[in-house]
Amino acid sequence: MTDVSKALSLFRSELVIVNVGPKSFADVLEKQGYRTLQVDWKPAAGGDKKMQEMLEYLGGY
Amino acid sequence: MTVPEKVAEANKKVIDIMTKARPVWVDVRPAIEVVPGMDKDLILIPGPPIEPKDLPIPLKTAVCGAACHDGLAKNVDEAWEMVLAGKIRIAPSQDYNCGNAASSVMSPSMPVFVVEDKTSGGKGFCVPHPGSNPRVLRWGIYGDDVEENLRFIRGDYAQVLGEAVRASGGIDLIRVLSRTAGMGDENHNRQPAASMALALELVPRLLDVDHPARDKVIKEIAANDRFFLHVMMAGVEAIMSSAKKVPYSTVMVGMGGNGIEFGIQTAATGNRWYTTKAPLISGIFLKPTTTEKDLLGYLGDSCVTEVWGLGGMSAIAGPAYLRMTGGTFKDAKERTEKARMVSLGEHNFAPVPWDDYRGFPVGVDIRKVVGLNILPISHGGSALKTGGQAGAGAAELPMDVFRKAVEGVYEEVKRLEVEA
Numbered sequence: 204m205t206d207v208s209k210a211l212s213l214f215r216s217e218l219v220i221v222n223v224g225p226k227s228f229a230d231v232l233e234k235q236g237y238r239t240l241q242v243d244w245k246p247a248a249g250g251d252k253k254m255q256e257m258l259e260y261l262g263g264y
Numbered sequence: 265m266t267v268p269e270k271v272a273e274a275n276k277k278v279i280d281i282m283t284k285a286r287p288v289w290v291d292v293r294p295a296i297e298v299v300p301g302m303d304k305d306l307i308l309i310p311g312p313p314i315e316p317k318d319l320p321i322p323l324k325t326a327v328c329g330a331a332c333h334d335g336l337a338k339n340v341d342e343a344w345e346m347v348l349a350g351k352i353r354i355a356p357s358q359d360y361n362c363g364n365a366a367s368s369v370m371s372p373s374m375p376v377f378v379v380e381d382k383t384s385g386g387k388g389f390c391v392p393h394p395g396s397n398p399r400v401l402r403w404g405i406y407g408d409d410v411e412e413n414l415r416f417i418r419g420d421y422a423q424v425l426g427e428a429v430r431a432s433g434g435i436d437l438i439r440v441l442s443r444t445a446g447m448g449d450e451n452h453n454r455q456p457a458a459s460m461a462l463a464l465e466l467v468p469r470l471l472d473v474d475h476p477a478r479d480k481v482i483k484e485i486a487a488n489d490r491f492f493l494h495v496m497m498a499g500v501e502a503i504m505s506s507a508k509k510v511p512y513s514t515v516m517v518g519m520g521g522n523g524i525e526f527g528i529q530t531a532a533t534g535n536r537w538y539t540t541k542a543p544l545i546s547g548i549f550l551k552p553t554t555t556e557k558d559l560l561g562y563l564g565d566s567c568v569t570e571v572w573g574l575g576g577m578s579a580i581a582g583p584a585y586l587r588m589t590g591g592t593f594k595d596a597k598e599r600t601e602k603a604r605m606v607s608l609g610e611h612n613f614a615p616v617p618w619d620d621y622r623g624f625p626v627g628v629d630i631r632k633v634v635g636l637n638i639l640p641i642s643h644g645g646s647a648l649k650t651g652g653q654a655g656a657g658a659a660e661l662p663m664d665v666f667r668k669a670v671e672g673v674y675e676e677v678k679r680l681e682v683e684a
Binding site for chain 1: 267268269271272514629631632634635636637663667670671673674677678
């Protein structure tokens with residue numbers, strides 16, 4: 204039988220939400236009392252497709 | 265070889281040039297004698313190209329003052345007319361392997377430090393730092409007293425210093441910097457340790473010079489804790505003159521501001537500038553009455569030190585500078601960490617004891633800056649719009665110049681690939 208105790212203990216422990224993306228998502232959760240961890244991530248070249256293609260041509264980064 | 269392989273190989277070559285460099289200060293000579301391309305009607309200015317009519321007040325004053333100093337014009341008004349008419353030309357210093365800090369300019373008769381990179385063979389040049397007097401051409405101020413000091417520097421000062429440097433057989437700047445390990449300097453805006461280590465090499469040679477102004481020159485140098493900066497700028501330019509000859513490389517090899525625009529250069533495209541509006545330097549002001557409205561945009565080439573891994577790049581080596589300009593030890597650490605994330609090399613000459621003995625990050629890859637959205641930070645002194653120093657601090661380098669640089673290098677590499 205599968206041991207689910209580890210999975211269950213996860214649900215019983217404090218929830219820490221890892222937020223990848225706009226900080227405002229985490230802000231809303233924090234206002235509701237949840238702990239969040241913000242990952243400092245931004246899309247490559249600010250999401251500029253043309254710039255991403257040029258970077259790729261030059262070997263990436 | 266594929267394009268990415270060629271870029272990787274070129275970048276390795278540039279990082280080797282930067283990290284294996286051995287800049288040695290060999291001479292002090294009039295610019296017209298030693299700077300390739302220098303001409304008797306040419307005045308070199310900091311930052312990217314600019315139309316004469318657009319020169320900000322401090323640079324206009326410095327250019328006209330230098331023209332009078334060189335006898336190109338009888339007075340500053342005549343000099344300005346000649347500049348506007350193109351009879352006196354202006355050009356970016358870094359296009360001539362020179363650096364001009366703050367509002368400094370280089371005219372043909374001015375003495376320059378000559379530094380040779382013994383590894384790559386490149387040569388770079390910079391005028392001497394004029395000392396702590398606030399009334400200097402370096403901050404866009406000109407008058408009889410400034411002219412008198414310029415004549416002293418061109419005359420006795422250059423003769424005595426030149427003789428001492430030549431007699432030394434060359435002063436190795438890596439050896440000087442190695443001695444400063446753990447002494448708390450970031451070597452752009454704070455360099456008493458390097459200036460003292462340089463004096464250790466220089467003063468005994470100066471004492472051997474037989475000249476009536478010898479003691480006055482020793483006093484000037486010994487009392488100037490920023491003396492090393494301009495020697496190092498010549499050293500950086502010596503190194504970058506070689507780095508600029510490496511096609512396909514995406515490494516930044518030049519940057520500076522003229523108060524209006526700020527620009528960078530890359531190895532792949534040499535002296536081509538990528539520019540945008542000059543950012544402001546935020547930090548402290550010398551006078552409580554100064555406000556941000558009084559500030560000119562980034563002015564000067566002294567940030568070539570950052571191009572070679574000093575200043576803001578190695579902020580963790582000089583946390584006291586951050587303390588002075590409103591930052592913290594954590595900020596210093598963060599600045600260097602940011603620089604590491606966008607740099608391809610690391611210096612080994614002055615490891616930082618409180619940073620796990622790591623060296624200064626060097627060689628900013630424009631691809632990483634744009635791709636990762638991480639902007640390196642440069643330290644710098646800020647200038648007043650009307651002339652004079654406002655204060656000191658730091659500026660985040662503008663993303664726009666890096667995006668333009670990626671586009672420029674991309675076009676250049678495409679062109680080379682079609683030709684191949």
